[in-house]
Amino acid sequence: MSDKGRDTEPVFIGIGEQPSGRYPNRPFMGDLVRVGVAAVKDAGLTMGDIDTILLIPCLHSPADQADLVFSRVVEELGLNKRAKSQYMVHSGGSTSDNTIRDAAGLIESGHAKNVLVLQAEKWGSAPVKDMIDMLTANGIPREWEKQSGLSFNAVGALIQRRYMHDSGSTPEDMASVCVALREWANLNPNAMYKDKKLTVEQVLASKMITDPIRAMECPMLADGACALVLTSRGNARKLGQERVVRIAGSGGCVSHYSIGQERELGVLGWELAGVEAYETAGWGPEDADIAEIYDSYAAVLTSGMEGLGLAPKGEAARMFARGEFSPGGRLPTNTNGGLLSAGHTGVGGGTALLTEGVRQLLGRAGAERQVEGATRAVCGGSGGTYMDSQVLLLEGVSA
Amino acid sequence: MSSSNDVGMEALTEPYYEALRRGELVVQHCKACDRQIMYPRHLCPFCYADDLDFVAAPTTGVLHSFAVHRVGSPTGFEEDLPYAVGVVKLEGDVQFLARLWPDADGDWGRYACDAEVVFRAADPAEMERRPVPWFGLPG
Secondary structure, three states: OOOOOOOOOEEEEEEEEEEEEOOOOOOHHHHHHHHHHHHHHHOOOOHHHOOEEEEEOOOOOHHHHHHHHOOHHHHHOOOOOOOOEEEEOOEOEOHHHHHHHHHHHHHHOOOOOOEEEEEEEEOOOOOHHHHHHHHHHOOOOOOOOHHHOOOHHHHHHHHHHHHHHHHOOOHHHHHHHHHHHHHHHOOOOOOOOOOOOOOHHHHHHOOEEEEOEEHHHOOOEOEEEEEEEEEEHHHHHHOOOOEEEEEEEEEEEEOOOOHHHOOOOOOOOHHHHHHHHHHHHOOOHHHOOEEEEOOOOHHHHHHHHHHOOOOOOOOHHHHHHOOOOOOOOOOOEOOOOHHHHHOEOOOHHHHHHHHHHHHHHHOOOHHHHOOOOOOEEEEEEOOOOOOEEEEEEEEEEEO | OOOOOOOOOHHHHHHHHHHHHOOOOEEEEEOOOOOEEOOOOOOOOOOOOOOEEEEEOOOEEEEEEEEEEOOOOOOOOHHHOOEEEEEEEEOOOEEEEEEEOOOOOOOOOOOOOOOEEEEOOOOHHHHHHOOOOEEEOOO
């Protein structure tokens, strides 16, 4: 990449992450400050350089979320009277994409110099039943759908059955999506399932939970934390950074609120989101080196791969089955293991995928899973009942 | 947990629930642009008029997708297991989530995406408790 880039262009320069899984002894605020400090160090900055903190919400506790809103992080990081602004952005699983757009706008316009994006979640340590009831109570229309007994797994199952109907994908094909993600997780020391192998046979032998979705096709709720640092490209040059990640393109589509109002359950909003993103980037899906697309159920990922042009219509699940998106495959996809195998950290699942995309493009993914020469990443998030499809196209460049 | 939406929502929910309690299905309708609306809204989402009423809905539709809860449910639905929900599309371009009756085998294996389904209300006590449309296979 010889793109010189304007001085005001927003770029990623650092990341931080805590391992995902069940860590009941890791306090929420402790995770936040640890990933924050790690990301600032990774960026070659000191904490005092951060003037703006953008917060990605947690879902495990209204009290902890209130702490976020009311500046506890600023105090914990010793930034009292030094931070200019801190606030929360929230659109569920697509929050990271919207937060990055916000950070980019602040930097480009001069409202912020160095932005720290922070996320932590304690879903893995919270009572599972409470969390599942919370998901059922919120985001599902209480007047029109709640009394039908719709569970969140059923939201995934409605999408998966329609995707399978449209594409002719078999249960084996869908299971292979989970297996490919597990192969990536096995290479990621921060993944919840870093040590556990998974086969298609194991997935198909697991209990049917919400037909057609089986137990091993459901995401496991996890604790986790991520942080990202963005600055201007001019500042990155002054800091002597060699490699930075720019936002080449961005697009989105809000398709529905109620799952009962999504007109194409096997498609969602990905295609509409991709058009604008590729147009602004000036490159297409065929140019992507890696993909990091929201995957809390297999069909959410396969519909995303197809809608974003990374697989021909109806072929994504079969391509997963052929290993095309696995380690060593044609297009490395969800290289951290995704939500299904790195762990579903609530709103943070999308943040973890985005963090992994930036990590890969900065060349910091470690010997085992670094995709050699990775320059272009297609990243996508989705919130609520897959109410939106948000896309960021990232590009690793010389500062 | 309640929300501020719950107060004053009766104007939208009651005509719909009331029909379901009678074993009938209605959808919202805009008198200004003559389009059907689901779910019921405060203003017409097509022309933003507030001249809305409820009209009888067709009783046959097409199943877009469905899911069968076999293990695990939201609190309060444990005794319903197994049970199925599906997204039903009606003529008039409206769609919604519905409960699905078990088929002749006592399961949901005879249901299929894009196949016809028919409105068939549950008993009055169930419709009173949980006003939601129920659909079954034709015949």
